[in-house]
Amino acid sequence: MTRARRMWKALEPYHAITYFAPETRKATDALGLKGGWMSYFGCRSAPLGAVGPEFVAAVFYNFHPAMVARSLPDAWSYATPAQLLDVRLTAVDAAVRRLFLDGSFDRAAELGRRAAELAPIAGRPIAAANAALDWPDEPHLVLWQATTILRESRGDGHVATLVAAGLTPCQALVTISAAGGPSKEVFQFNRRWSDDEWAAASDDLRSRGLLDADGALTERGRALRQQVEDTTDSLADQGWQALGDELTTELHDLVRPLSAILMSDGLIPADNPMALRWD
Incomplete structure (x- = not known):
């Protein structure tokens, strides 16, 4: 496993607290969302400002545009982006204090911030928007903001590789599912592509020699999917290379036990749309 992928696996669950902890939904419900x-799209896109659904669908990439349009711009009629930025930090604060009653986050926060400040943001709009935010004071929140910048930097790079590979948003999901990732059902429930749209994406992939008649990746399809993953890792590794092996490994070893707790206690589903497999 590459260094960049190993770090994504270690850090992603800590960032994902914001999506799965009930504190976030409770806080956004209180605002009227x-x-x-609507909570997800409002909170995740809040660093970008009160943007419309077309922009969010473009940069988030694999959500059905109609799904995004059911939440935005309506979310901004209930809360401003600034309010949602406050809410997501407050919710993560409450969740981390509940989930991790004791423990020091000081060193992990220090290293996480250093890594985030080295993460590439050029050409990466979501990462750049998060990197422009003020840093919180509490170490566990510094760590959360750092993991957010790092994962959005990786994600923005991943979108660039999908575009370069000629994979549409739905085709990106079809191919990762065919490569052993989350099932069609998981992706359809969480991204809202219809059966007809999934079939049309699959038919186009077959016409390009990337899927076979049974929906499995062909040799060319496997090679393209591997190219996407390898390029994503290579782009994400720029920041880890700048941080250096020793500090990168130290950050990994500090955060992975936290993420292991989040994955083992069921907060984050084992079969999740992030395609994160825990072992």
């Missing part, structure tokens, strides 16, 4: 997806 309607449902978990």
Whole structure:
């Protein structure tokens, strides 16, 4: 496993607290937002400002545009981006204090911030927007903001590789599912592509020689999918290379036990749309 992928696996669950902890939904419900997806799209896109659904669908990439449009711009009628930035930090604060009653985050926060400040943001709009935010004071929140910048930097780079590979948003999901990732059902529930849209994406992949008649990746399809993953790792590794092996490994070893707790206690589902497999 590459260094960049190893770090993504170690850090992603800590960042994902914001999506799965009930504190986030409770806080956004209190502001008047309607449902978990409006909460998700509002909180995750808040660093970008009061943007419209077209922009968010473009940069988030694999969500059905109609799904995004059911949440935005309506979310901004209930809360400003600034309010949602406060809410997501407050919710993460409450969740971390509940989940990790004791323990020091000081060193992990220090290293996480250093890594985040070295993460590439050029051409990466979501990462750049998060990197422009003020840093919180509490170490466990510094660590959360750092993991957020790092994962959005990786994610923005991943979107660039998908575009370069000629994979549409739905085709990106079809191919990762065919490569052993989350099932079609998981992706359809969480990204809202219809059966007809999934079939049309699959038919186009077959016409390009990337899927076979049974929906499995062909040799060319496997090679393209591997190229996407390898390029994503290579782009994400720029920051880890700058941080250096010793400090990168130290950060990994500090955060991975926290993430292991989050994965083992069921906060984050084992079969999740992030395609994160824990072992």
